[in-house]
Amino acid sequence: MGGLEWEMRPGGMLVQKRNLDCNRNYSIPIPTIKVLVKYGSYYHEIHINSHATFGELKKMLAEVTGLQPQDQKLIFKDKERESKSFLDVSGVKDGSKIVLVQDIISQEKRFLESRRNSNMERAMKSVAEVAIEVTAKESVICKGGRVAEKELLTLIELLMSQMIKLDGIVADGEVKLKRKTQVVRIQKYIEILDRLKAQNAMATTRYGDSQVGLVVSQQQQRPLIMQQQREQRNFSNGLMLTSKWEKY
Template identity: 40%
Template sequence: MNSFSDTAGASPPAQSVEISPDTKSGRLSDSDGVGGPTIKINVSYGSSLHQIHLPAQSTFGDFKKLLVNKTGLESEQQRIFFRGIEKNDREKLHLEGVKDKSKILLLERAASKEKKLEETRKLNEMSKAIEAITGVRAEVDKLSDRVSVLEVAINAGDKASEKEFLLLTELLMKQLLKLDGIEAEGEAKLQRKAEVRRVQGLVDMLDSLKARNSNPSGQSGSAATGTTHWETFDTVTEDSNDPSSATTPSSTKVSQDWERFD
């Protein structure tokens, strides 16, 4: 009896107890920063599935920050749903029943989605505009080469057909109309403006070449006329400044008056 009572009164031997992740949350709070065991959450976003690892006592706001790099959506663009209910940033995961391997639904806010669609639309329109301008530029390149050939011929003293001038001008104006019909913004608008100036410059050059072609000696004749005018002007100027021609009569009269006075 005594031996039994001694045995019964003795303290039981120490036993090792395994601590579950849920019971050691307080001990992990210092290392995790936020607190709680690290859990894995499955996130469904459209046709994509992502996995996020974070402390169980994190907020949904913390959860959103980790989703930025995964999805490309900023925190303010995200809508988080758990068990069919949208969660706000201040609510904590573990208090709302989020556990390891829980599934969360991510949606993009409508305003953000519309903004992206608008940006995509603008990019597509710009791409189409640049493609159209590139096509016009290729045609203008060909016409520019023909204008250059025409210029070389006229500079060499050759005479070109009037039909060639009319045809090139008409073709250039068609390209100008194409450019006018292209709706463009941003970089595409700048490219269109530059090409319009280029076409207008070629049309002006054709007008000048056409005038020279119609009257090959007109330029030299104008130069001669201008020279004659300038020579006349110089002569008049020189005569007016020449003391012998401009002041002699007055001087003679004054001398005669003084002689009379004497």
């Protein structure tokens, strides 16, 4: 076996013992390189790991330029480099020069996306506010109360207005999913309001019928009351005449 040392592995296999100290001595540190990045008329000196990616370089440049990584385009040797590409593989060495330009198209996309998100948030807030009103009206009508029909119509108009605004939001991905969810919610609330209108109309009719019945009843009772009053007056007059005759 010579001067070699051996060790028993958990599976019962006898192998040569590993020399961890030896491995440490042979580990090669990854070098740090300096690159010059030109942005406009300024040069930024960046110290970075040579095995890093252009995406990591963009993150470091964002701290010194204020330009978001997704809005950056890095040009090396007259070629735009992908964020996933490695510096050393692309030929970047210590002292290499890289050009940073602003990606206008990416910025415009981010701006439009931000605007769509903002419009969607406002629409969601408006729908939520109308939903509270719908719930309140539903509670009143379900308890037998009445609501002015104009209030129900106003809520329906507000929901239809939000539907039109949502239809005007051109979106994809998560924003598109949110828009679909809100459209379904609006349709549900409109259906609820249509049902409440019918219930509210029935309650109004019942109330009106009861009022008409009361008026008719009063009109029917009025002649009877007047007859009773006339009889009472005649009876009183008879008593007075009788009383005078007896006295005479």
